[in-house]
Amino acid sequence: MKNLNLRKLAGALAIAAAGLNASGTSVAAEPALGVETLNVGIANNKPWAYKDTDGQVKGVNADILRAVFEPLGVKQFNFVVGDFGSLIPGLLSKRYDVVxxxxxxxxARCKLVNFGDPELTSLDALLVAKGNPKNLHSFADVIRNPDVKIGGSRGGQQTKNAATAGVTGEKLQQFQNTETTVSALLAHRVDGVVFTSGTALSLQQRPELASQIERAKPFTGLIDPKTGKETESYIGAAFGKDGVKLRDAYNTQLAKLKADGTIGKIMRKYGFADNEKAPAGLTSAKVCAE
Structure with a gap:
């Protein structure tokens, strides 16, 4: 009887051990990440990550973060709003776990932080007054016309792309964030404002802006001298240099969500097209090395 009881106990322990090792539920409850709360830096910029009128944080990046980390055991996302230019400094100072x-x-940013693999891609876009009165269809058009000025968000990649293309000095005005940049266009302080195509799309859809602005079409952004084609921007989550474990777990789950169509569904929810998906197999390491 004693031996029988010992065998039963051993069997029960073996079953329990197997459940802990193999059960998705158990892993979620005790995730390898060891975190249940993430502090997330956002710039309150549609359609990426923003606080809506109901107080809820929405946006393509915010939804992707939740879809990635909730199955890994993260239960709470503390979204902290800051100016775009303060996001990476905030990550470096450990104010955020992820941006x-x-x-x-x-x-340049890859030298400071660890990026997750690209979530989606975006091109340079120029918003102008309705009717495009200055007939702007490229950065070259901006440079050629001595009376034209454009604006962009301080620290934004599209602002940097404009400068790299040769739009410099007084011709390129920089503003604190998306809202002040658009306000400058509405006040005729600038003739156009440059954003990612995703941000431009979202701004066009605002009822109060739809009758006042439009996206310059066609528009040729920064040209890659190596390919002769427009430079694509790849959007991704940024982690601290000591956040390798978090970043790697993120990449693994992100790849699964790309494969099962979840990422595409989230993108379409916010107005992105399928051709704005990140190329299959593209990693942040490859983008950082370019």
């Missing part, structure tokens, strides 16, 4: 708010992966 995901329309941040473009660039080699």
């Amino acid at each position: 995901d708010s329309g941040v473009v992966i660039t080699p």
